[in-house]
Amino acid sequence: MFKKLGIALVVGVAVVAVAHSQEVPSDFQLLWAIFAMIGAVVFMMLDAPPLNAMHGGKSLFAVVAFWIVVITVCIAGASLLPQFDPEDEREKINKLLEKQRAASQQGKAEELIARAKALDEQVKALEERLQALGAGQAVVAMSAPPPGDAKPAGAASGGASDVMKVGEEQWQLQECYNCHKLRGEGGKKRGPELDNIGSLLTVEEIQEKIVNPKSFMAEGYEKEWQKGVMPDKFKDLMDPKEMLALATWLGNFKNTSVNTPKPIKK
Numbered sequence: 499m500f501k502k503l504g505i506a507l508v509v510g511v512a513v514v515a516v517a518h519s520q521e522v523p524s525d526f527q528l529l530w531a532i533f534a535m536i537g538a539v540v541f542m543m544l545d546a547p548p549l550n551a552m553h554g555g556k557s558l559f560a561v562v563a564f565w566i567v568v569i570t571v572c573i574a575g576a577s578l579l580p581q582f583d584p585e586d587e588r589e590k591i592n593k594l595l596e597k598q599r600a601a602s603q604q605g606k607a608e609e610l611i612a613r614a615k616a617l618d619e620q621v622k623a624l625e626e627r628l629q630a631l632g633a634g635q636a637v638v639a640m641s642a643p644p645p646g647d648a649k650p651a652g653a654a655s656g657g658a659s660d661v662m663k664v665g666e667e668q669w670q671l672q673e674c675y676n677c678h679k680l681r682g683e684g685g686k687k688r689g690p691e692l693d694n695i696g697s698l699l700t701v702e703e704i705q706e707k708i709v710n711p712k713s714f715m716a717e718g719y720e721k722e723w724q725k726g727v728m729p730d731k732f733k734d735l736m737d738p739k740e741m742l743a744l745a746t747w748l749g750n751f752k753n754t755s756v757n758t759p760k761p762i763k764k
């Protein structure tokens with residue numbers, strides 16, 4: 499009998515060791531250890547001396563009593579083991595899902611923020627293009643004067659940088675770039691490159707050239723000057739302020755590495 503108890507212990511410990519090495523949850527390790535012990539008890543009972551034969555009501559009572567004892571032991575023993583509660587499990591699953599949901603919601607929020615940033619950049623780019631195309635004073639007025647501007651913010655006449663903005667705007671609006679190359683852009687047709695015009699003409703002279711293209715002639719452009727290629731419509735298309743702004747803006751171009759032809763007073 500002690501031999502059998504020893505075997506049962508060895509088997510039980512072996513089962514638990516194997517289960518442990520396979521990372522079986524500890525509840526199941528305990529359960530299997532108990533099964534091993536129950537097996538050992540059954541094994542040992544095989545050696546128990548036979549009971550005396552019973553008859554009649556006594557035998558019926560013995561069978562019923564035996565089952566009551568077995569069932570009570572089973573239920574009592576089982577209730578000592580950890581119980582499976584569906585509510586518990588649902589809670590655990592919910593907690594896991596909550597984390598995942600939160601993570602995916604944060605992911606969505608980040609994606610939205612990234613999209614908003616991209617849109618904002620597109621809007622800024624469009625605003626710049628609108629300004630460049632001369633979409634009107636409204637856009638210029640909307641943008642705040644840059645820091646360091648001496649004039650108080652919102653001054654109606656605007657600071658120096660506003661004059662520059664209007665000047666560049668007029669360059670684009672009047673399509674001077676159709677004939678004149680500037681900053682390496684435009685000028686597919688006929689006119690001289692203007693990047694050094696500020697070294698050759700004063701602002702007043704540039705303005706005069708815009709008002710009356712015949713007033714000056716670019717050296718080497720005799721034919722074009724005679725034909726009147728540079729239109730003299732600009733004085734009708736710009737108000738004096740805009741013209742001054744354009745001339746002032748152009749007067750800033752003093753890139754001596756560009757060969758702007760010398761203007762000759764006619």
Ligand code: HEC
Nearest residue numbers: 672674677688689714715716719722723727728759760761
């Ligand atoms: C249809 C073509 C054309 C357009 C548009 C045009 N120009 Fe001209 N421009 C010329 C030509 C050709 C010359 C050279 C002949 C001359 O001096 O008239 C010239 C000369 C000039 C010169 C003198 C350059 C030099 O080196 O002496 C200036 C300054 C100038 N243009 C400014 C402008 C401005 C500012 C505009 C826009 C408001 C403009 N031009 C629009 C064709 C054009």
